[in-house]
Amino acid sequence: MNILFIHQNFPGQFKHLAPALVSLGHDVTALLLTKTDDRQWNGVKLIHYSLNRGNAKEAHPWTVDFESKVIRGDACLRAALALKKQGYTPEVIAAHPGWGESLFLKEVWPEAKLKLYCEFFYHASGFDVGFDPEYQSSDPADAGRVTLKNANMLLQFQQADAGISPTHWQASTFPPHIQEKITVIHDGIDTEALSPNPEVQFALDSGKMLTRKDEVITFVNRALEPYRGFHVFMRSLPTLLKERPNAEVLIVGKEGVSYGAQPPGGISWKQRFINEVFPKLDESQRARVHFLNTIAYDRFIALLQVSTVHVYLTYPFVLSWSLLEAMSVGCSIVASDTKPLHEAITHNETGLLVDFFDPEALAESVCSLLNDPVRRAEFGVRAREFARTTYDLETVCMPKQIAWVLDDSN
Secondary structure: EEEEEEOOOHHHHHHHHHHHHEEEOOEEEEEOOOOOOOOOEEEEEEEEOOOOOOOOOOHHHHHHHHHHHHHHHHHHHHHHHHHHHHOOOOOEEEEEHHHOOOHHHOOOEEEEEEEEEOOOOOOOOOOOOOOHHHHHHOOOOOHHHHHOHHHHHHHHHHOOOEEEEHHHHHHOOOHHHHHHOOEEEOEEEOOOOOOOOOOOEOOOOOOOOOOOOOOEEEEEEEEEEHHHHHHHHHHHHHHHHHHHOOOEEEEEEEEOOOOOOOOOOHOOOOHHHHHHHHOOHHHHHHHEEEEEOOOHHHHHHHHHHOOOOEOOOOOOOOOOHHHHHHHHHHEEEEEEHHHHHHHOOOOOOOOOOOOOOOOOHHHHHHHHHHOOHHHHHHHHHHHHHHHHHHHHHHHHHHHHHHHHHOOOOO
C-alpha cells in the first residue's frame, strides 16, 4: 500500500508508526517542510516542500494564523501535483492538520483516504483559554481570534475520512460531528526503556551525583510557562525547601513558550518567576534549585528514575508524553486536578491530584509523599502497571495504530 504522511516537522507524532508500516512492506513517503539533506529516514522516503510566500503585511491580525495555514496548504498542494505528475498515488494520507498542509490534497487524490491526527480543538472558553484568571487576555474580543483558529481544521474535516486522537479528553474537545470520525489511540511509549532503575545516578552541573537515596523533586516541561503550571510550581518552592532541607529540585524545560503567550515586560516566564520567588529563598535554598534547560533523552530517563516525587501541572490542554513516561518509570506523582489528568491519574491510587491554583496544597502533597516511602512505592508500582497496560507502544498502541491506518472502512 502507498501511504503518504504529512507533517511539517516529520516524523512528529508519526515517529513510531511510519517506520512500523515500512517494516510491514508498505511504501511509505513523507512530505515535510523541515530542511534536511536526507532523502530517507528509517525506510521512509522524504520529500520536502517549500513555502512560496510569506504573510501579507496588511492582513487583519486574526487572519494571520489562517493565512499561514493556507500558505502551507498551497505549498503542499503544488508538491502533491508534482508527485502525481510523476505517477505517485497514495491510498492513504495521514496528516497532522494543525498547519493546514492537507487542506487541498483531496483535490489531487480524491480517492485516497484522508486520516487526520486530532490533537486539540480550540475553544474561546471552558478549556485552556480563560482558565487562569491571572493571565486573561486584555482584549474582550479575543474570543473571535480563538474561534477563527479552528477554520483550518473544520475545512480539513469536511474532507477527512477518519481521525485519531491520543486521549479521550482531547477527542472530546472536537465538535460532535468530528468526534464521530475519531478513534482514540495513544501515540505510545516504550515502557521497557522507561522502567525503574534502582542503581541510577544523575550528575548535576556542580558535580554532585544524585542516587535513589537522595530526596529529589522533579518538574519537566517543554517550555517553562504558565500553561504547564510553572508559576504554581515555583510558588510552592519556599514552603517545599523550608520543609525539606535536604531536597534537590530539578527543573527541565527551555526558556521560552510552546503554547501560551509571551510574558509582558520583555523577560521570559522563567526569569519572571525567578525574580518573584528567589528573594523568598535563602542562599542555601536557592542552591538546591537546578534549572537543567532541555536535556538528552537518556538523561531525561535517568532524571525520572532518580526522582523521589515528580510534579506535573497543566491547564485543560494537551496531555504531555512526559507524564506518561514518568508513570512508566514508576515515579510517585503529584499532578493538577485538571481534566486531562483524570484519564491518567486516579487520585490516591496512581498519584495525588491537587488544585492547580494552590501552591501550598501542592507543597503539602509533595511533602506528604516524601514522608511516606511505602505510599510512594505503591503509587509508583500502580502507575507503572497502568502505563504498561494502557500506553505501551509495542503491545497496545502500535497494533491499534497500524490497524487504523490500514482499515479501508474509515
